[in-house]
Each structure stands twice: as C-alpha cells, then as structure tokens.
Amino acid sequence: MVERCDIVLKPNLMEAKNRTKQEVLVKTNEYIIKEDLKKLGLGKKYYVKTYGCQMNEHDTENIKAILEDMSFKETENYEDADFILLNTCAIRENVHNKVFGMIGRIKHLKEKKPHIIAGICGCMAQEEVVVNKILEKYKWLDIVFGTHNIHNLPNILSRSLEKKELEIEVLSIEGNVIENLPAKRDSKYKAWINIMYGCDKFCTYCIVPYTRGKQRSRKPEFIIEEIQQLISENYKEVTLLGQNVNAYGKDLDIDYTMANLLEEVAKTGIERVRFVTSHPWDFSDEMIEVIKNNKNIMPYIHLPLQSGSDRILKLMGRRYTKQTYLELYKKIKTALPYSSITTDIIVGFPGETEEDFNETLDVVKECKYDSAFTFIFSPRVGTPAANMDDNVSLEKKNNRLHKLNELVNSYAKEANDKYLGKIVPVLIEGISEKDKNKLVGYTDTMKLVNVIGDVSNVGKIVDVEITEAKTWSLDGKIK
Numbered sequence: 001m002v003e004r005c006d007i008v009l010k011p012n013l014m015e016a017k018n019r020t021k022q023e024v025l026v027k028t029n030e031y032i033i034k035e036d037l038k039k040l041g042l043g044k045k046y047y048v049k050t051y052g053c054q055m056n057e058h059d060t061e062n063i064k065a066i067l068e069d070m071s072f073k074e075t076e077n078y079e080d081a082d083f084i085l086l087n088t089c090a091i092r093e094n095v096h097n098k099v100f101g102m103i104g105r106i107k108h109l110k111e112k113k114p115h116i117i118a119g120i121c122g123c124m125a126q127e128e129v130v131v132n133k134i135l136e137k138y139k140w141l142d143i144v145f146g147t148h149n150i151h152n153l154p155n156i157l158s159r160s161l162e163k164k165e166l167e168i169e170v171l172s173i174e175g176n177v178i179e180n181l182p183a184k185r186d187s188k189y190k191a192w193i194n195i196m197y198g199c200d201k202f203c204t205y206c207i208v209p210y211t212r213g214k215q216r217s218r219k220p221e222f223i224i225e226e227i228q229q230l231i232s233e234n235y236k237e238v239t240l241l242g243q244n245v246n247a248y249g250k251d252l253d254i255d256y257t258m259a260n261l262l263e264e265v266a267k268t269g270i271e272r273v274r275f276v277t278s279h280p281w282d283f284s285d286e287m288i289e290v291i292k293n294n295k296n297i298m299p300y301i302h303l304p305l306q307s308g309s310d311r312i313l314k315l316m317g318r319r320y321t322k323q324t325y326l327e328l329y330k331k332i333k334t335a336l337p338y339s340s341i342t343t344d345i346i347v348g349f350p351g352e353t354e355e356d357f358n359e360t361l362d363v364v365k366e367c368k369y370d371s372a373f374t375f376i377f378s379p380r381v382g383t384p385a386a387n388m389d390d391n392v393s394l395e396k397k398n399n400r401l402h403k404l405n406e407l408v409n410s411y412a413k414e415a416n417d418k419y420l421g422k423i424v425p426v427l428i429e430g431i432s433e434k435d436k437n438k439l440v441g442y443t444d445t446m447k448l449v450n451v452i453g454d455v456s457n458v459g460k461i462v463d464v465e466i467t468e469a470k471t472w473s474l475d476g477k478i479k
C-alpha cells in the first residue's frame, strides 16, 4: 500500500515510461478495507460511467464491488447519485472532450447539491496534462486516482472527505499484479478476465504503455481458479483480456505461452472462450492449432491492422509488414475457415500519403473483414507520433475515413449475408433495449443477433435460424 501524508501523488510521464528489470510483485492481500470504512456509503448511492475499452469496463466492475463493500448502492442515473465517478480513457482526444463535458454537467449538479462527491479515474487520470488541467480549472472535484491503485479507493475517498479537498493519487509506476479485487460483474453469463496488464509494445501513436504500465501476465493458476469459480456460478463465457494477449507469459519466469493458457482454459470446460486483443506480431502457429482443436474456443479473432502501408507501419512501430500480416491472415483463415476476423485501422497517421492509404484499402479488399473499428489519428501528448510532422489536412483525413468506412461496411454486410438461412449457436444475453419483444445475443463468431424467442432462453446457448442480415447485426428466431 502507498504510505503517504499530505503530498499529492501526481502522474509523471517520464516515470510512466520507465521499464526496468524489477520483479513484478503478485499481491494477494492488497485490497483491505478498514472496518470504519465499510459503512462510509451507508444510505448513499453511486454512479460510475465508463469511457474506455473492455479493460476499463472490467475495472469498473471492480470499482463497483469496492463501493458496495463500503455500503454504497448503485444508481443508473447520475442526477440521483451521492458519488459520481468517471472511469476514463485516454486513447483519443474525443473521449477527453466527452469527459470534460460530463464534468461540466456534474459541476452544475454539485452547485445545487453540494454534498455530492465527484471524481475521475482510469487512463486519463494517468496523464500529466489532464491532472494539471484539473488542478488549474477543476479543483472542486473530490478525487482523482489512476489505474494502479483501484484497491486503495476506500482510503482515497475517506481522505478526501476528511480534508474536504481534492485528493489526487496517481502512481506512475510499472505496476504490480493485485489478485484480490472483488468484482460486481455486469453479466451473469459472460465475464471479462484480465490475463495480463499493461503493454510494452510502445506503438508510436499509443498512450496505453504510459497509462497502464509494463506488461505483467497473471499467473495461470489464478486465472484458472477465477474461471472455475465462474463455472460454478453458471457462467457460460469468458473473455481473456489484455492489450496484447498473444504475448501472454513472455514476462513470467515459467515457460508458458498464450497457446498453453488457451488450452488450459479450454480444458476447464467453460462453454465459450474468447480473447482480445491479438497483436499480429505475437500470433503463433501453436495458438492457431489450439483454437482449431478446441471447440469451446470461439472462432472469432480481432486482428488490428492499423495500416496497410509498410512505411507507415514502420513509423508506427508495429513490427510487421503488409505481406506478413496478409500471410498470417491467410494462415488463420485456412485453419479456421468459419472464423470471423475483425480489425482496427488508423487513417491520417502523420505524413500518410494517398499511396499509403491505398495500401490500407488493398488489405481491406483482400481480407474482407467481418467488421472494423476505424479511427482518425489522434496525437497523444508524450507519444513519439505526436511530434512527427503531419502535413495531411483534417479534410483529407475525414475523406479517407469516409471512403474506408464505406468499403468496410460493404464487406461487413457481405459477411453477414452469408449467415442468411443458417442455424447458428447464440448465447442469449437478455431482452433487447430497442425492442422489448426481442432477445439479444452473440453468435460464436461474435455477430450480434436480435432474436425472436421465449425469455426463458436468457442465459442459454441456443440454435438460432438467421432470417435477416444487416450491416451491423442479424435477425433470427430460435429453432
């Protein structure tokens, strides 16, 4: 635990970048909640909003459980809450704008109800520029804490309440592995499981290695134990999470890889195993074999491309080429012809020419992805790409994004059309928010399906006949 008195622990970008050979400590007893803090939230409601990736969503599940250990109760409406927390993402500038917009709304609310406690956490809290901005303009906030000290939330909160002033605790460290955090999971049927934290790839555009620390794999036995517990609670699906799951195990002092872990997880007998994100650099043949040989590892792979131009890939520090990416793609598709493959693409990286962009379109045309997340490059303070010369106008970037999206969407529809009339397994997750008469779920290949069927099927994997294919989803009925 962090020993501290009145010093504010602020993020420091240079420290956050540090990587040493220092041993990663696995802490199984780090989250301890003092008796007097267990009642701190009695009669009070909390609201947590999540802005980031699956890892952030899972952090929110941990945060919610910690708050409930302090007797807070959840509310879905921030205007009803006594404690409002924004769990933020730093990956692109547009999230910053959304977060500061929300902070503005909270300020109005706090003017009417001064007792409200408000704070931010997550990846933006790890950014020096953000914390400096808060210290300058938003000192009325109550707490700011980072990604490395979620377990310390009860103490941070109580210190802020005691002092009645902004409490900042952001650790710019390489990070440890905290094993005993509780979780209030969003779903009763599918669960996120962290298998590793941090990232050491340092792609030149990306802030994650600074906000999340160095790559730290969890020990396999802790992961398997967590999954066995979930099976006993009737969970059907686990998604193994990491920024770069294919590199799992490389930092452990045992000879154990992602292929080994996948195999061991499959053997637990859980009905569905997924994993994200797969960096093409570390995708091994053994992994492909294991996926092929285990029916409960889902045929769905997210394989970020980022760019199809070798020149840009090199500037990005991705360590693969258009050709090696395509070779990997074909290897996966040959071994797993039924699989769906999705990707991430950045357009408008500094200096991207029309020729570079066309190389990206070429790869999309070859891979015909099931879908893709596409982004305009967003310079992140402190990353190398933020200082690269960028002579591409925003108008050009927008045009490229538009052109890329049209292409991506046409292939997404084409891929979905292939499902028409087929019968596919769907894990029914609940009732559709848009249409209360329908159920929603995902196929083994991660296609969203709106399903006609009886509500008693929620939580089950059922055969669904696909009756309509759209660009982003399928319609179907239970057989």
Ligand code: SAH
Pocket: 091, 092, 205, 206, 207, 242, 243, 244, 277, 278, 279, 304, 306, 344, 345, 346, 375, 376, 377, 378, 379, 380
């Ligand atoms: N670890 C994953 C990516 C996580 S971030 C991987 O390496 O594949 C999710 C996606 O956000 C990235 O794949 C990338 O496409 C996008 N992204 C990251 N940094 C970005 C930036 N500075 N500007 C625009 N998009 C970015």
Ligand code: SF4
Pocket: 199, 200, 201, 202, 203, 206, 207, 208, 209, 243, 244, 279
């Ligand atoms: Fe970011 Fe690259 Fe790490 Fe992914 S692999 S989180 S893009 S640095």
Ligand code: F3S
Pocket: 051, 052, 053, 054, 055, 056, 088, 089, 090, 091, 122, 123, 207, 208, 211, 212
């Ligand atoms: Fe965003 Fe942090 Fe995830 S920057 S994408 S929330 S790791």
